[in-house]
Amino acid sequence: MRAISGLWQWRHNPLRRATDLAEAWVALAALLLVLVVAPLAGAVVGGLAQDSLQESVRSQRASRHPVTATVTRELDRSPLDADPETSTGRELRTRVLADWTAPDGTPRHGPVLAGLKDPHKGDHFTIWTDTQGHIMPRPLDSATATTHAVLAGVGAALLGIGLIESARRLIVWRMVRRRYARWDQAWARVGPDWGRAGTGS
Structure with missing residues (x-):
């Protein structure tokens, strides 16, 4: 929600910088990935784990x-x-x-x-x-296998959310560092003349 409100806030704001809008888009993209990709990854991993574990259940029941x-x-x-x-x-x-x-x-x-x-x-x-x-x-029973598969799916979804949030923070951190570097360059150009009479005229 913060990403959507951030985009709406910067839509027509005259103080908006390009980096502000970019940060809001990055946050929105991360939110969409968390809502779509992380649950999908959890479902896929949980499904694969369920298939594998249920195969182990059948194998163990046949051999024990x-x-x-x-x-x-x-x-x-x-x-x-x-x-x-x-x-x-x-x-x-x-x-x-x-x-x-x-x-x-x-x-x-x-x-x-x-x-x-x-x-x-x-x-x-x-x-x-x-x-x-x-x-x-x-032998492993079917209910225990299903529980393990669900835990694997939840773990995969949480890992996906953590990776997405880490990537978002890294991107924003790099954007802020770049912004500060540009400010330092601009200050280096203007700083020596700051307060001197006749500058900027």
Whole structure:
């Protein structure tokens, strides 16, 4: 709005300098870019991120399988950090020794993190494995992927706004420096004669 009011203000003003009008046009152009280009860039980046992340979701769902594991014994009592890809993010994980069967039918045995508060021998819990039964992280879910894509789009839009505003400030700064340089040159020509009798007549 300031850019539009600046252009209107300088339309017929007799004190208007060419640089004043140029600064108002630069501000208007920056405003239009912020309103059109930045959201468009955010939408494009968000769309590309959404496509890529949803492809990762499909790939992970195809290659990772939920398998029921059985606790053979607890390895330690200290709960470890929650799995960062779980939906709640608050689930305590305890390290246990467990048996499970891979999707290809191979029996497996080893240490895993169980989502059990107080695991006992024979308790069952779900783990994620590949086809051969190797432990894998939980696959990315569609809602989380969409959230990441939206954040990527918003970040791209904000970055675009920052770049546009930085460019506007740089252009205006250079215009002001050029104006001051011209003033210095004009003062250098007039300054030595300032106040001397008979000058300017």
